[in-house]
Structures are given as C-alpha cells and as structure tokens.
Amino acid sequence: MNRLKKFFIQKCLSLVFVFFGITLLTFGLMYIAPSDPVEMYYISHNQSLPSEDVLAAKRAEMGLDKPFIQQYGNWLLKFLRGDMGVSYVDSIPVRDKIVEAMPYTLELAFLSLFLTMAISIPLGILTASKHNKWIDYIFRLFTFIISSIPSFVLSICLMFIFGVWLKKLPVISYGNEKGIILPALSLALTMSSRYIRQIRSTVLEELNKDYVLGARGRGVKESVILYKNVLKNTMITVVTLVGISLGSLLGGTAIIENIFVWPGMGKLALDSIKRRDYLCVQAFVVWMAFIFVFINFLTDLSYGLLDPRIKKSGK
Amino acid sequence: MEEKKRKRVRIRFFVLLGLIVFLMITSLSAEKIIPNDPNKTMPRMANRVPEGEYPFGTDNYGRCVFSRVMMGAKTSIFSSILLVLITSTFGTLIGLISGYYGGIVDIILMRITDVFLAFPGMVLAIAIAGVLGGGLKNAMIAISISGWTSFARIARSSTLKIKEETYIKAAILSGVGDKGIIFRYILPNILGIIVVTATLKISSMMISISGLSFLGLGVQLPKAEWGSMISEGVRYLQIAPWITFFPSLIMVLTIIIFNLFGDTVRDLLDPKH
Numbered sequence: 235m236n237r238l239k240k241f242f243i244q245k246c247l248s249l250v251f252v253f254f255g256i257t258l259l260t261f262g263l264m265y266i267a268p269s270d271p272v273e274m275y276y277i278s279h280n281q282s283l284p285s286e287d288v289l290a291a292k293r294a295e296m297g298l299d300k301p302f303i304q305q306y307g308n309w310l311l312k313f314l315r316g317d318m319g320v321s322y323v324d325s326i327p328v329r330d331k332i333v334e335a336m337p338y339t340l341e342l343a344f345l346s347l348f349l350t351m352a353i354s355i356p357l358g359i360l361t362a363s364k365h366n367k368w369i370d371y372i373f374r375l376f377t378f379i380i381s382s383i384p385s386f387v388l389s390i391c392l393m394f395i396f397g398v399w400l401k402k403l404p405v406i407s408y409g410n411e412k413g414i415i416l417p418a419l420s421l422a423l424t425m426s427s428r429y430i431r432q433i434r435s436t437v438l439e440e441l442n443k444d445y446v447l448g449a450r451g452r453g454v455k456e457s458v459i460l461y462k463n464v465l466k467n468t469m470i471t472v473v474t475l476v477g478i479s480l481g482s483l484l485g486g487t488a489i490i491e492n493i494f495v496w497p498g499m500g501k502l503a504l505d506s507i508k509r510r511d512y513l514c515v516q517a518f519v520v521w522m523a524f525i526f527v528f529i530n531f532l533t534d535l536s537y538g539l540l541d542p543r544i545k546k547s548g549k
Numbered sequence: 550m551e552e553k554k555r556k557r558v559r560i561r562f563f564v565l566l567g568l569i570v571f572l573m574i575t576s577l578s579a580e581k582i583i584p585n586d587p588n589k590t591m592p593r594m595a596n597r598v599p600e601g602e603y604p605f606g607t608d609n610y611g612r613c614v615f616s617r618v619m620m621g622a623k624t625s626i627f628s629s630i631l632l633v634l635i636t637s638t639f640g641t642l643i644g645l646i647s648g649y650y651g652g653i654v655d656i657i658l659m660r661i662t663d664v665f666l667a668f669p670g671m672v673l674a675i676a677i678a679g680v681l682g683g684g685l686k687n688a689m690i691a692i693s694i695s696g697w698t699s700f701a702r703i704a705r706s707s708t709l710k711i712k713e714e715t716y717i718k719a720a721i722l723s724g725v726g727d728k729g730i731i732f733r734y735i736l737p738n739i740l741g742i743i744v745v746t747a748t749l750k751i752s753s754m755m756i757s758i759s760g761l762s763f764l765g766l767g768v769q770l771p772k773a774e775w776g777s778m779i780s781e782g783v784r785y786l787q788i789a790p791w792i793t794f795f796p797s798l799i800m801v802l803t804i805i806i807f808n809l810f811g812d813t814v815r816d817l818l819d820p821k822h
Contacts, residue, residue: 248663255664260676267680382804384756386763386776387797390783398787485670489760493783500675504764507679519668519676526669 242535249531256523257313261306264516271298274510275322313520323511331502332517339487339498340525342417346483347476349422350429355472357426358433359460365438373430381427385486389420389493406495417494421486425479429472436471440464470540477533484526558816565810572803576622585613587620588771596789606791608782617773618796624774626803628685629754632692636754637747640697641739644704645731649712659705665698671760678766685758685774688767692757696750703746707739741818749811752804759800775800 272292276283283289293299297308312319318328361370380388396416397405404410440446441464449459488500495501499518506514575582584602591611599606605614647658665673677691711717712735720730759776761767768774770781775796782792 248660251660252663252667255660256667259664263677263680268682378808379801379805382752382808383801384760384804386760387779387801390779390786390793390797393783394786394790394793398790481669483669485672485675488671488675489764492764503675503679507675507766512680515676515679519672522669522672523667527667 245531245534249527252527253524256520256527257310258306260516260519260523261309262302263519264512265302265305267512269510269512271322271512272296318517319513321511321513323509328513328517331514332499332521335497335499335502336521338496339484339491339500342414342421342487342491342496342498343483345414345418346421346425346487349418350425350479351472353422354426354429354433355465355468358430358468359437359465361430362434362437362441363456363460370434377427377430380423381431383424385420385424386489386493388424389417389490392416392420392423393493413494413496417487417490417496420490421483424486425483428479429475432471432475433468436468437464440467470537473533473536473540477530480529480533481526484522488522558813562810562813562817565806565813568806569810572622572806573626576619576626579619579623583613583616583619585616587612587616587773596785596792599791599795605795606789608778608792609785609789614778614792614795617778618775618799620773621775621778621796622799622803624685624768624772625755625759625800628689628758629751632689632696632754632758633747633750635689635693636697637700637743637750639693640700640702641704641736641743643697643701644706645708645735645739647701648705648708649727649731649735655705658701662698662701665695668695671695671757674757674761675764675766678761683766683769685768685772688758688761691761691766692754696754696757699750700743700746703742704739707742708735711735711738745811745815745818748807748814751811752807755800755804755807 272289273283275292290299297305300308309319316329318332320327321331357373361373364370383391393405393416396403403416404413405416406413437460445463446459449463450456487498488503490496491498491500492504499522503515503518506512506518584604589612591607594603594607594611595609597603597607597611599614603613603615605618608614608617643658643662647655647662673695674688674691677694678688681687681690717730717734720734725733758767759774759779762774762776763780765777765780768777770777778796779793779800782789782796785792
C-alpha cells in the first residue's frame with residue numbers, strides 16, 4: 235500500500251511538471267507567432283492602423299512590452315483562475331468559447347471510444363477463437379486496410395456511402411440529432427482496426443495459458459472460459475489501448491470535426507487559426523493537452539486496480 | 550522451415566522495395582509522363598467524367614485529376630521520407646545522450662520529452678502550422694516538432710539495455726571516449742530498431758502531411774497535393790466524386806505499400822517480434 239502511495243505521489247509530481255511544460259511551450263509558441271496582437275486588433279475591427287506611439291501604448295496596456303517570463307507568469311496566473319483572455323478579434327472571452335465547444339468534443343470522443351469497444355472487443359475475441367479460419371483472415375485483411383486509410387479519407391468514404399449514396403445520414407453534423415453518428419463512426423473504425431488486432435493477439439496468448447488448459451480439462455465450457463476468464467484478463471490490454479490511442483483520438487477529432495462541421499474544439503481551433511485569433515488557439519492546445527494528460531493519468535492508476543500483480547509490487 | 554520463412558520475408562522485402570523505388574522514380578519523373586498541365590484551368594472542361602485523355606476525370610476548374618495526383622505523389626512521398634529522416638535523427642540523438650549519460654541529463658531530457666508527448670496527436674502540429682502560416686515547409690516544421698519523441702523513447706530504452714553489456718564496460722575501461730562509445734558501439738546496435746520504427750513511421754508522416762494540407766495548413770493551392778486535392782473535391786462529392794476518389798485511392802495504396810514494407814523490414818531485422 236505504501237508503494238502504491240509513492241507511485242501515486244510520483245505520478246502527481248510529474249503531472250505538475252508536465253502541466254508547466256505544456257503551458258510554457260504553448261505560450262512560447264504564441265509568443266513567437268509572426269503576427270502582432272495589437273495590429274490584429276485594429277485590423278479585425280476594421281480600423282486603420284494608428285501611429286506607432288499609439289500602438290506602443292496599447293501594447294504596454296496589454297502587457298506585451300514586458301519580458302517573456304513576466305508575460306508568461308501573468309498569463310499563467312490568469313489561466314489558473316479560469317481567465318483565458320478576451321479574443322482580439324471578436325472581443326468574446328476565450329473561456330466562453332472553450333466552455334461552449336468542449337462538451338461537443340468530449341461527447342464525440344467518448345461516443346467514439348464506446349463504439350470502438352463495442353466493435354473491437356467482440357470481434358477481437360471472435361477472430362481469436364476462430365484463429366486461422368477464413369473469418370479470421372477476412373477480418374485481418376479488413377483491419378489492415380482500414381488501418382491504412384487516413385481518418386479524413388475514411389470519413390469522406392462514410393459521408394459518400396451514407397450521405398450521398400444511401401441518403402440515410404446527415405453530412406453536416408451541426409444541429410442534427412443523428413449528426414454525431416458519422417463522425418463518431420469514422421473515428422471508431424480507425425481505432426477499431428488497431429484494437430481488434432491487439433485484442434486478438436492478447437486473447438490468443440491467454441488461450442495458451444495453463445489456467446485455460448486446466449479449465450478445459452475440468453470440462454468447463456469454451457464459451458465460459460472465453461467470456462468469464464479470458465475477457466477479464468483482456469481488459470488490461472484494453473485499458474492500455476485506450477491510453478495509447480487517446481492521443482490519436484483527440485487529435486483525430488480536430489480533423490473530423492472540421493469535415494462534418496461539428497462545433498467542438500477542433501472546429502473552434504481551425505476557425506480561430508483562419509482568423510488569427512491566437513489566444514483561442516492557445517487555449518485549445520492547452521486544454522487538449524490537459525484532457526489527454528489527465529485521462530492518461532487515470533489509465534495509469536487503473537492498472538493498479540485491474541491487475542493485482544501491479545498492486546502488490548507498486549510498479 | 551525457419552530458413553524457408555526467412556527466404557519468403559526476403560523475397561517480400563525486395564518486391565516491396567522494388568515497388569517503392571518504382572513509385573519514387575515515377576513521382577520524380579511525373580512532369581514528363583503526365584498527359585496534361587496539372588495547373589491549367591479550363592472552365593469549359595470542368596467536372597468531366599474519367600475517360601480518354603483524362604483517365605481520372607477533371608476537377609471543378611477543369612484541371613486533369615490524373616496529372617495532379619501524379620504531381621502530388623512527389624510531395625507526399627519525399628516529404629514523408631525527409632520527415633522521418635529528420636525526426637529519427639534528432640530523436641535518436643536525444644535518446645542516446647539521455648540513456649548513456651543517465652542521471653540529471655536523463656531526467657531533464659526525458660521530462661522535456663514528456664512535455665512534447667503530452668500533446669495529443671495532431672493537436673500541436675495543427676497549432677504550430679496554423680501559427681506559422683501555411684506552406685509545406687511550415688507543415689514539416691510543425692510535424693517534426695511533434696514527431697521526434699517516439700524515437701527518443703525507443704533509442705533511450707535500447708541504450709539503457711546495451712549500456713549494461715560487457716563489451717561497453719570493456720570499452721569504457723580501455724579509455725574510449727564518450728563520443729566513441731555512443732557512436733561506434735551503441736548506435737550500431739540500436740540502429741536496427743530505429744530503422745524498423747522509421748520505416749513504420751513513413752506512412753503516418755504521409756497521413757500527417759496530407760492531414761494538414763487537407764485542413765488548409767499544409768501545401769498551398771494551386772500546388773497539387775493529395776490532402777488538399779481531397780479537401781477541394783469534397784465540395785463536389787455529389788456531382789463529381791472522382792475528384793475525391795482518385796487521390797484518396799492512390800494515397801491509400803501508397804500507404805498500404807509503405808505499411809507492408811515497414812512490417813517486412815521489421816520481420817527481417819527483428820524476427821523475435
């Protein structure tokens with residue numbers, strides 16, 4: 235138990251460090267951005283640029299003349315208080331925009347994750363139990379091909395099949411009840427191709443273990459072995475997969491949201507990039523990294539709960 | 550049996566290598582083989598069905614889709630290979646230094662790596678490319694900044710393993726300098742796994758580049774690139790699906806070839822896997 239505590243504290247410390255790293259890197263990136271926020275302010279408000287003196291005064295007012303570290307410190311303190319600044323472009327607080335967009339991204343991400351599990355756990359077990367039979371070969375080919383298709387191409391395929399050809403599902407997601415299906419499915423299919431393969435090989439490995447032989451010897455039914463014992467031990471692989479694929483899932487939402495016009499963080503980020511609203515881009519990057527790091531932290535902790543061996547050694 | 554299997558892997562390696570060399574040569578000489586000017590717009594010829602002179606049809610500006618796909622091949626293939634070279638060199642260097650020196654150097658370098666790893670997938674690349682403004686060069690900078698970490702991790706863990714070997718200890722005792730040990734004794738031993746990782750990464754770099762171009766943050770129009778062609782074509786999905794279909798198909802086929810090649814290189818160099 236003591237070791238588990240130590241593990242937990244270590245993880246928390248590295249979390250704090252990574253938090254500072256994320257904010258520093260993101261702030262630094264926007265700091266070196268080749269456009270001046272003050273000039274952007276005037277341009278986006280359709281005003282002609284005032285004289286250099288006025289610009290300098292405005293810069294001083296916004297704290298942009300201070301040294302980098304001081305600017306970063308001010309920004310970070312504000313950020314921790316939940317104040318992400320006010321957009322230079324449309325004068326809306328960035329915080330409001332993020333609060334509005336975030337639930338959409340989370341909804342999309344979690345639904346995709348759920349779909350991925352629903353597709354890949356049964357199929358992973360099926361292909362493993364039919365090892366080297368035709369159904370296994372078909373799914374192996376299928377997963378290989380899907381894993382070679384970029385998510386944006388896959389989503390356009392789905393768009394074409396369901397939206398243009400069958401005319402069953404909406405191509406534009408916003409404001410549509412069924413709108414989330416296609417973007418979630420695109421993300422889920424890409425991830426499933428990786429999950430199915432991994433779950434298949436884990437199940438195969440498990441099926442060769444002594445306890446399975448023992449259970450078979452005692453006459454336990456194959457389906458009971460598969461769904462009670464093997465499935466339980468496969469869950470650790472699934473958790474690992476969630477940790478690994480989360481990054482590409484969150485990054486993937488950024489692209490997919492723009493294809494299906496889903497009003498999440500990725501759409502917000504790209505719209506902001508086009509309008510050079512860098513404060514908003516900054517908030518997008520920091521928040522996506524936070525979500526990613528935090529869920530990874532949770533997956534790390536859940537190992538200890540899922541695998542009694544890790545709990546004991548505290549590794 | 551084992552010998553037979555290795556022979557099969559070797560044959561597969563040469564077949565795929567041949568295919569890749571073929572792809573590279575065709576894409577390099579694309580300018581000479583394409584039937585039409587890839588950038589010439591002809592409103593009269595817009596959205597023509599694939600046939601005859603235009604095997605992949607024409608796009609909304611009347612440009613030949615086939616010629617544009619061919620021109621895009623060069624950008625995609627060579628920039629992904631270049632990206633893999635840049636990121637693997639830099640990442641391996643960081644991993645070698647971190648693993649070999651250990652201690653405070655290791656802690657600092659690995660914490661920095663952790664920070665870069667904390668950004669999910671394309672998020673950092675999208676932001677960097679967005680801030681720097683579009684263009685192939687900026688897109689490549691953006692992908693490099695977010696893509697070196699996996700190499701650093703792998704190089705470090707392999708270095709840690711090899712550092713314990715007796716011959717490294719012998720080299721240290723016989724007074725070989727740090728540089729000599731790292732580059733003459735450790736690097737050759739971890740090169741196998743680095744090469745495997747690098748070949749497996751080519752296709753994901755290709756996906757990243759075309760992904761950025763698809764979002765309008767990479768290769769700028771009217772220059773032909775698969776990702777930007779697809780994003781242009783989506784608007785005409787209903788009336789002219791071939792504008793989207795052919796660049797997608799060729800891109801997926803290229804990715805499949807590079808993925809198969811990566812798997813084969815892994816089987817060849819790292820049969821234990």
